Amino acid sequence: MAKTSALMAGRWERSSEATMSADFFQFQPFNLPPEAEALRADVRDFVARELKDRPLSELGQTWSGSDPEFSRKMGAKGWIGMIWPKRYGGHERSSFERYVVLEEMLAADAPVGAHWVADRQSGPLLLRFGTEEQRQEHLPAIARGERFFCIGMSEPNSGSDLASVRTKAERVAGGYKVNGRKIWTSGAHRAHFMIATLRTQSDPEDRHGGLTQFLVDLKTPGIHISPIEDLSRRSHFNEVLFEDVFLPETARVGNEGDGWTQVTSELAFERSGPERFLSCYPLFRELIREIGPEGDRLQRIAIGRLTARLVTLRRMSISVAGMLNEGANPALEASVVKDQGAMYEQSLPNIARALVELVPTVEGQSPYQEILGTLLQAVPSFSLRGGTREILRGIIARGLGLR
Numbered sequence: 001m002a003k004t005s006a007l008m009a010g011r012w013e014r015s016s017e018a019t020m021s022a023d024f025f026q027f028q029p030f031n032l033p034p035e036a037e038a039l040r041a042d043v044r045d046f047v048a049r050e051l052k053d054r055p056l057s058e059l060g061q062t063w064s065g066s067d068p069e070f071s072r073k074m075g076a077k078g079w080i081g082m083i084w085p086k087r088y089g090g091h092e093r094s095s096f097e098r099y100v101v102l103e104e105m106l107a108a109d110a111p112v113g114a115h116w117v118a119d120r121q122s123g124p125l126l127l128r129f130g131t132e133e134q135r136q137e138h139l140p141a142i143a144r145g146e147r148f149f150c151i152g153m154s155e156p157n158s159g160s161d162l163a164s165v166r167t168k169a170e171r172v173a174g175g176y177k178v179n180g181r182k183i184w185t186s187g188a189h190r191a192h193f194m195i196a197t198l199r200t201q202s203d204p205e206d207r208h209g210g211l212t213q214f215l216v217d218l219k220t221p222g223i224h225i226s227p228i229e230d231l232s233r234r235s236h237f238n239e240v241l242f243e244d245v246f247l248p249e250t251a252r253v254g255n256e257g258d259g260w261t262q263v264t265s266e267l268a269f270e271r272s273g274p275e276r277f278l279s280c281y282p283l284f285r286e287l288i289r290e291i292g293p294e295g296d297r298l299q300r301i302a303i304g305r306l307t308a309r310l311v312t313l314r315r316m317s318i319s320v321a322g323m324l325n326e327g328a329n330p331a332l333e334a335s336v337v338k339d340q341g342a343m344y345e346q347s348l349p350n351i352a353r354a355l356v357e358l359v360p361t362v363e364g365q366s367p368y369q370e371i372l373g374t375l376l377q378a379v380p381s382f383s384l385r386g387g388t389r390e391i392l393r394g395i396i397a398r399g400l401g402l403r
Contacts, residue, residue, distance in 0.1 A: 025333055027315075030322030036096040043104040046077065051108060059109055059371050062279035062378070064236040066113035066190060068148075074112070075145025080119045084127060089140030095325035099274065099318065106278040107285075109371075113236070117187060118142040120273065122149035122195050125213070125266050129254035134215060138193070152182040152196030152216065152240060153263065161391070162197065162263065163207040167242060169198040169214065175248040176200070176214070178222075181241050186385070188225050188238035194218055197259050211259030214251045221245070230377070265329055273321075276341035277313040279382065280348045283375055284310070286368035287352045299355050306351065309344050313337065332399035339392040342383040349375045 050070060058065060074080055082098040084090025105112050123142050126134050141147035158164040167180025178198060188194065194216040201210030218225065222245035227235035254262050284306060291299050316337050323330040349372060353360065360373035383389045397403045 025336060026323075026330070027319040027333060028322060029315075030096075030318050032096050032100065032318065033094070036094065036100045039097055039100050040104060043079070043101055044108075046073075047104060047108040047110050051110060058111065059282065059367060059374065061109070061111070061113075061234070061374065063106065063116050063275050064113045064186065064234075065109070065111040066187070066236075067111035068114045068145075068190075070111050071115040071145035071148075073145070074115070075143060080115055080145050081123055081139065081143030084123060084139060084143065088127070088135050089143035091143075095321045096318075099321045103274050103278065106274055107281050109282040113187060114148050114190060115142065115145050117151055117191070118147060118149035121151060121266050122193070125195060125253065125262065126215075128265070129213070129258075129262050130215070131250070133250065134253070138215075147193070148187065148191045150185050150188040150191040150194045150218075150238075152185060152194045152198075154182060154184045156181055156183050163211075163260070165197055165199050165211060167196070167198050169200050169212060169247065171200075172246070175246060175251065178214075178242045178245040178247055181239065183237075183239045184228070184384075185238045185240050186236055188218065188240050189227050189235065191218060194240070195253065197263050200256050200259075208260040210257060211263070212256045213253040213259045213262055214247055215253050216245075216247065216251065220247070230381070264331060274314070274317055276338045277310065277317065277344050280345045280375055280379070281310075283352060283368070283371045284348060286371055287356065290356045290358070290368050302351055302355055306344075306348065313341055313344060316340075332396060335392045335395045335399075339389060339396065342389065345382050346379045349379055 050073065071080070078091045078093075079101045081088070081090040082093045082101065083095055084092070086092055119142065123139055126138060130138075138147060142149070152167075153162055153165075155165060155167060158166075167178065167182065169176040169178045176198075178196075180198070182188075182194075182196065185194070196214050196216050197211055198214055199210055200212040203209055216223070222243045224241040224243070226239045226241070228237040228239060229235050230237060288303060291303065295303070316333070320330050320333050320337060323333070352372060353376070356368070358366070358369055358372075360376050361369045363370075363373075394403065
């Protein structure tokens with residue numbers, strides 16, 4: 001009965017997804033070029049070598065798992081800042097080559113969390129909107145895997161409504177004085193800098209106006225970082241308090257008041273990557289191993305359906321990577337990938353639990369049980385990080401002209 005229920009859940013989700021016609025979206029077909037696929041074997045050899053003695057307790061942490069030394073080794077291989085100009089420490093490779101590196105790291109459950117935000121969002125933001133001084137100061141260090149960033153967007157009682165930001169940056173002599181609070185800030189406890197979205201002006205008639213982004217050194221006096229423990233007893237979320245924090249004029253990223261435009265373009269990088277559907281891939285791999293080639297009919301059907309959904313999400317994500325590679329801003333398509341990816345990832349642990357009668361654990365019984373136990377505690381947050389389902393579907397509805 002449990003297996004049948006899991007399969008019925010998968011059938012319902014698939015039918016609900018089908019109601020969104022592909023005609024509304026511009027998921028252009030892209031294929032990974034030969035030079036990208038040629039890189040895959042090198043990345044696989046690297047992760048196999050570096051992670052061969054990894055303890056079970058580190059499995060299932062998805063891209064929040066952090067190891068600064070692993071990040072430095074990736075930097076030495078040229079796998080951070082891959083698409084950035086060489087004059088800023090980058091390697092001028094394609095978005096597709098970067099995509100392959102991300103896929104292989106996620107599939108291996110590699111501890112990429114230390115440099116993840118800096119490589120995915122903060123670096124590209126500085127490339128597009130930062131000053132030359134900011135680029136020269138930060139991008140080479142990010143590319144070496146030596147400088148880590150976090151994102152200061154969410155605030156208490158605001159959910160995913162970025163327009164409700166209340167943390168203020170008030171003009172003072174030589175810069176700004178900041179007071180307020182950010183919450184759910186992933187990696188703030190290990191980051192060196194934050195890209196913070198702050199309110200520089202208040203206008204009830206224009207909630208999107210008056211937002212400005214700042215480059216914040218987290219060692220600045222008046223900043224207090226408090227880790228938040230989650231269900232798995234890990235603390236990758238944080239609350240960050242600003243008390244009369246002085247930021248110089250040179251800390252501003254872009255023009256004052258342009259924060260909304262900048263941050264919405266930034267979110268396309270956050271919402272469309274393979275991390276939006278591969279966070280649970282290590283569990284899927286172990287599930288297939290547990291079932292083996294002699295699985296029963298219902299198990300085979302479930303694996304087939306999960307595989308079909310995974311392949312579809314991958315094609316959609318590669319399409320977004322291709323559009324980003326061409327300089328487009330596929331914010332709508334990125335929101336679709338994130339929304340559908342979260343649905344897939346949140347369903348996978350429960351389907352796995354129904355298919356294999358092994359007790360989930362976080363005490364190292366087997367790789368399958370360890371990853372399942374960890375992810376069952378983590379997946380509720382997957383529809384929150386990067387924007388709640390309600391916010392994403394509001395974006396999609398607006399893009400389709402439905403609101």
